[in-house]
Amino acid sequence: MSILDGDGDGCDQPKAQKEEPQQEEWPYLDVHRHLRYWKMCIRAPLPHVYLSNESNRLALAYFIVNSITLLTPPPSERTAETPEPLISREDKKLMRKWVLHHQHPTGGFCGTSSLVFPLKDYDTFNFETKTSDEPEHAGLANISSTLFGLQLLALLADEEDEAAAEKVFEGVNRTGTLRWLKSLQREDGSFGEALSDLPGHGRFIAGGYDMRYCYIATAIRWILRGDVKEGEPGWVEDFDTEKLAKHTTEDSPVTPKTKPTQATPTAPSQLSPFSTVLSLPPLLPPHPPPSPSPSPSPSAPQKPSLLHSSIRDLPGLIHWLSSRPFVYLEPPPPPSDSDSYIYQEDDLDDPNFLLPPTPSDLLCLLSETTTKDGQPKQAHVAFNGRTNKVADTCYFWWVGGALANLGHLDSLVDKEPARRFLLEKMQHRIGGFGKSPGSPPDLYHSFFGLAVLGLLGDERERGKVREFDAGLAVPRATVGVIEMARGRLVELEREGGRGGKGEKQLDAVELGLELRGGERERPKWLGECGY
Template structure:
């Protein structure tokens, strides 16, 4: 399948093909915003394919990928013109979606991942909000750390950008104090974080979830979003988690080859490296760090730049992840190259050229381009000897951006060309690898990378992206203002949330049907009692 085939049909809303509309003359490869918005419209308005059923417990994550992507592709009000199409998510839809997100809040703090993991309603009659215990042992709807971050990011992403005063209230209804206390309870003695609190019959409460660097990053992001600078003794003050222990845990997870992993004995991975670096930056990131510039600016983190055991080695390891991408040959002469899809297991014919040192990559690119007489692409892997992947581009690029070394270590044009030419799908979205169908996860990260690169070809098409908080730069400003408004409300004696507010499955289903917009109720809902 040739990803730049302009004769391919485009999906309109659901799954019916529609004739391709005329596109303006542009030099390929370019970001086809029209098709990408159609792809995300399909994700919002139509049921997702059955392969997403395994993500039922992660609905907030799926919503985060969709809403964040639509926001990246939607110009801010100040840049819209009479010719700009109406936003894909209307102001009214944002209100409904915000209400849907808040319905996932757990009464003791944090958020659950989906309305189907309901905190048992009978538990509210016997639940002690101080001790966080109940006579009923069933806690199927316990909050988890990943869903909590996605919920907070979603609330900020769903701000009404045409009403700045309303945007300041996006955290209204969030149990800030309860969430920060709950977050502190997820930290282990070694400084690491788990995913959730759970009850083991006969053994009491324990911190569930593995030792995962992602949880450490998420903890620092939640802390930065909600904590603020409330002084001890003031209304809204909450005891902080042990930031020094967390920093030690992260720093001790640098591996022998100078990357980062879950611990120093595991294999280094670009995803863990990003999470480790971003967590360190967030631990000492200023509470107001937005800039009027459209280009993301990393802050000069003392913790990041002075505490990593081998910072040059880490930068070298990250700079070794880009490589020259070569078209993999078909497995045999009888295979049609137009229909062949390269598989990750096809390692007999390497499809990359890695220079002896990262500094030689640009020289290698120049040499190959002169020999071949055409532009050469640069791809990224996340571990040694792995193949190209769209999300690795984000993990490596985001890590280098947080370190302040993206510009000099990544050939933006060659990397951008690979992403748009090989990973961009003809129906919109991005695939995991060349020839792969698009999915929510990789489609979002493809746009995030373009927002990170801030390339001239995408300026005005994709918003500039924040490498630390993984939202557009304008959304960071919303978070800062909303945090201030929430804390101000608490200082005046307001709670800002209903202690008995819970996940109400039926109400969440009704809101989902209303957003869907076709008025039809799936037959299977009746079997679920809805």
């Protein structure tokens, strides 16, 4: 079933009109329509276009579960009219087990359970002790899937049972994951994506140079490390935080050594400022949450001094970020002399924005925008990723998230026209958000559309979308779950418990056999091992 097709569940226009809340003034977030979209995503096969993401199942699950959590009120705020949660308590238990299937025996998570343990390594695997003769082999675990896995475990916490929050990381190989994370750091302080073996050359850090990996590394460190001192039970060797800070603030292409608009070799430039801004605060002991709950005023920066003092040209970075919004203009209509004219993909790159000379001129442009009859027109403010890029839903997140963590979202973003653009131009009629106006919804942009609304904290979305943490990219309540779960995991290791030993990672073999048909199709080598 395609996401774009009607599913017989109220996505046709007549029924949708009946369900629209008449008391709300357009534009508004149609929560019921969005929940139907996410219901299709979680309970039905995804469209064929997602087949290329087979190795990124944890990423897809993160977008889906995080979005459903954002749209689901906490138990204390639910009423008789509140629909039943899309993910039941029992489903959360099963999904947590599924997430743990992706954990690699030596630490870290893989994007899909079929990559958990390379088949050739079973030749040296002891099925009695469940250990490998090559304990340092990293397999196919990667840094982004590891963060997604940890975030998912926290998002799937049972909110009906407050005591269950501290148990969400039980089964996570904390020690192995932190040691594996340390092995991904290069000499210059940067991080790669995974460890790989090159025949004849040995092991190397794969994945290229991408500032996102630095951010992900600090997020994983904050989630798992805790305040254990060297020599205490549960202490794990740390990666070099000073080298990472130096790479982030001095060697990064978004710092003043070059220009803040320059892109990294492997990532669009809008990701680099976001990742740079977020890579520093989690390094501070004793690992404070990336985003405090109260939204700070412009005179009270949201981040500790390390972030502001380490970026050598902080005003330049803020100026570059604040220059990303522009007045969105409707694309030109097709030529009138051609009824058969079909838009080409290149048409989307035609100028569709009015970029102000300076950020301060944006308000003037907004006030000058009028209709054909001279009446004031409600303008739409969109965001791009770099100069001359067109509008995109996710750019609002990358720019807005960075500004939020710098404490300048409220003072430098005109929220009302930006919210209007998101809801009027990007919100799709079947639910979800598209990449650009008129685009079909997809998991990635649909999630970030909701994340932005949670970040803006508009009164009209209060009770519809949970407040969102721009540091860990989860609802703010989930940050508290992570803190409790980390404390429990550290406590178990201090007591010599089994909670952090990763004893569940081999369930992936059993899961694979079930999907293949069980005993009838067991590979011979599994039978010979007595598994």
